[in-house]
Amino acid sequence: MTEKLSLQQAQKLVLHSQRLPPAKTKGSALSASLAAIEQLSYVQIDTISVIQRAHHHTLWNRNPRYQINHLDQLMRQQQVFEYWSHAAAYLPMRDYRFSLVRKQAFASGQQKHWYTKNTPLMDAILKRISEEGPLMAKDFEHHGNKTADWASKPAKQALECLFMQGDLMVPYRQNFHKVYQLTEKVLPSDIDTRVPNQQEYCRHLIQRYLGANGVGLISEMTYLLKNLKSPLSQCLNEMLLAGEVLEVEVAGQPYFALSHSLALLNKPLARSKLKILSPFDNLVIQRKRLQQLFNFDYLIECYVPKAKRQYGYFCLPILWEGQLVARMDCKAERQTRTLHIYNLVLEPSLKNITKFSEALSKELNVFMQFNQCEHLQVHQTSERPLAKTLTQHFTNGM
Secondary structure (H helix, E strand, O other): OOEEEOHHHHHHHHHHHOOOOOOOOOOOHHHHHHHHHHHHOOEEOOOOOOOOOHHHHHHHHHOOOOOOOHHHHHHHOOOEEEEEOOOEEEEEHHHHHHHHHHHHHHHHOOOOOOOOOOHHHHHHHHHHHHHHOOEOHHHHOOOOOOOOOOOHHHHHHHHHHHHHOOOEEEEEEEOOEEEEEEHHHHOOOOOOOOOOOHHHHHHHHHHHHHHHHOOEOHHHHOOOOOOOHHHHHHHHHHHHHOOOEEEEEEOOEEEEEEHHHHHHHHOOOOOOOOEEOOOOOOOOOOHHHHHHHHOOOOOOOOOOOHHHOOOOOOEEEEEEOOEEEEEEEEEEEOOOOEEEEEEEEEOOOOOOHHHHHHHHHHHHHHHHHHOOOOEEEEOOEOOHHHHHHHHHHHHOOO
């Protein structure tokens, strides 16, 4: 039998599954960061640093005690690893064996790498790392007359080919640059390295996606994955028959959910807590889904020509009262320790601007600390009184 959920119930289920807004957690701050990664199943890595980078931002929103060095600690402790999800990401080490499906496809040539394989160069790199230990791409630069073997660009491409097919891993980063090491030197001794069969892999995708996202469609579970819709659909039917998964109807649209996850609907949601999200946050990364479930039409505009931008270069979605109610284009200017809000635009559905202003001011206090900022400068808002209120709040000493 199909469960019927209101749109608000579905949103609540999604937000609880995404740990937004975050609840208080026990244990150490580091263990809370690991728990967040394991719940989300991946955290996307991004290089843009107009504010704190996306991977830090995403985890900080789930764990208010998050520290910037947590990811490095978890990497060195072999609790998380870098690989590819729908993009470069940190993944929980417990899921390592499920990365082997993609790695095996790259190694066999079943899946093409964006770089052409240079087998002799790849063999030479493996030999050098085995003899010298962990190395970065810059260690393969040749400062005299460049040779075909050790020119930096081909070496970087070869390193990435070896990384994607699983011969190399990244045990840590140095100044955000990847350090490469032989996989067997990075993996925990007790890690499961059996390549999952297709059914195991599909079950993993279903369980992890629905566990992290509350409700989902087959197209969302196979996002940017090729040739998996049919086997995943078959696996999903088996899980439906076994009662592990339920069909749920949300505003006339059929979705799937893990059977036990509906208990989350009995848990209160901290709706009054406002969160400023990263454009690469797990909640917002699938834009079509975001439109359907939250009626929020979102596009990150850093890849859009400046003349065509509607809201700004790096616009951050704002979650409040269980809805996405605004977007804020901002930048942390490190030299002057100033957070610039270049543009703050409210959704037409947002009516209680006074309460929103209070909630935003409260969250900006900690958001500015997270970005090492002490001053705020508001340049433009869609509601003029809001700019004045925010400016006064921070001028008066927060």
